[in-house]
Amino acid sequence: MQEFPAPAQPLIARMTEAAAQEPHRAVAYQGAPGANSHIAALQAFPDCLPLPCFGFGDAIDAVRDGRADCAIIPIENSQHGRVADMHFLLPESGLVITGEHFLPIRHALMSTGARADIRQAISHPQAIGQCRHWLADQGIAGIAYADTAGAAARVKELCDPHVAALAPPMAAELYGLTLHESSIADADHNTTRFVVLAREAPVTQPEGAMMTTLMFAVKNVPAALYKALGGFATNGVNLTKLESYQREGSFAPSEFYCDIEGAPGDPAIDRALEELRFQTKWLRLLGSYPQARRRG
Numbered sequence: 001m002q003e004f005p006a007p008a009q010p011l012i013a014r015m016t017e018a019a020a021q022e023p024h025r026a027v028a029y030q031g032a033p034g035a036n037s038h039i040a041a042l043q044a045f046p047d048c049l050p051l052p053c054f055g056f057g058d059a060i061d062a063v064r065d066g067r068a069d070c071a072i073i074p075i076e077n078s079q080h081g082r083v084a085d086m087h088f089l090l091p092e093s094g095l096v097i098t099g100e101h102f103l104p105i106r107h108a109l110m111s112t113g114a115r116a117d118i119r120q121a122i123s124h125p126q127a128i129g130q131c132r133h134w135l136a137d138q139g140i141a142g143i144a145y146a147d148t149a150g151a152a153a154r155v156k157e158l159c160d161p162h163v164a165a166l167a168p169p170m171a172a173e174l175y176g177l178t179l180h181e182s183s184i185a186d187a188d189h190n191t192t193r194f195v196v197l198a199r200e201a202p203v204t205q206p207e208g209a210m211m212t213t214l215m216f217a218v219k220n221v222p223a224a225l226y227k228a229l230g231g232f233a234t235n236g237v238n239l240t241k242l243e244s245y246q247r248e249g250s251f252a253p254s255e256f257y258c259d260i261e262g263a264p265g266d267p268a269i270d271r272a273l274e275e276l277r278f279q280t281k282w283l284r285l286l287g288s289y290p291q292a293r294r295r296g
Helices: 006-021 036-044 056-064 086-093 125-130 132-138 148-158 169-175 224-234 267-279
Strands: 026-030 049-053 070-077 096-104 107-111 120-123 141-144 163-167 178-184 191-198 210-218 239-245 255-261 280-290
Touching: 006 049, 006 148, 006 169, 026 036, 026 056, 036 049, 036 070, 036 096, 036 191, 049 056, 056 070, 056 086, 056 191, 070 086, 070 125, 086 210, 086 239, 086 280, 107 148, 107 169, 120 125, 120 148, 125 132, 125 141, 125 163, 132 141, 148 163, 148 169, 163 169, 169 178, 191 280, 210 224, 210 267, 224 239, 224 255, 224 267, 267 280
Parallel strands: 026 049, 026 070, 096 280, 120 141, 120 163
Antiparallel strands: 070 191, 096 191, 107 163, 107 178, 210 255, 210 280, 239 255
16 A cells, blocks of 8 residues: 555545455455556446556455455556466466456546646556646646546645646546546547456356356467467457467567357357467467447
């Protein structure tokens, strides 16, 4: 908690204490109170007790340690792409993806002074990237910070009229800042997809359209990816996302993050996954969960 700016700490202490009393209702998220992840937690679980955590790893640890029932973590943004580090944290977390949530993102500009005095805006790098054209047009320099609402608390702490925060409007109310502009985004479609992480998958599989998230590493052979994906094509399984990444700058054969429509238990999915296991060095299923939004 001491890593958050001082104006956020009393509220974090109260929220942490409430979550400790009823951990079965606690939903861990990364960021200070008022962050987009806080809002996503309240939307996805209206009766929850949001538990603010400084980093993504801290939120994951809260679930693993039993201090929270689940965590809600941003995985990708429609405008600025995937959230850094999540492709490395997810497979190492030992947790299971049990759900997803989509949150339209609209940032707000807030400070302790007048709008005309603002020269800098601090916020999470994702938020800075999502508003970089707007910031340039306004002559405001974007400065990276750990999270959006934490930036608002930091602006309150600094009390410098030249420094503002880009954060959800909720943060201005929580930290007593002046809200200058809202609905800021370079693209109207600006939406963040969150995944819900829990210690165990549901006992019974929910009904309706499902998603499955998995990761795999290809073999170091010609046409490795073509061979790995062949089972999806021949079995009519739709891939909605496929991203490559490499660990530790090794330039070794790539690992892949993949979302598919459907879940194990469907014969087509089972056949496709069997082929994928045969064609790859390793395969890890991260979870199957209901679609929060239809693809396509």
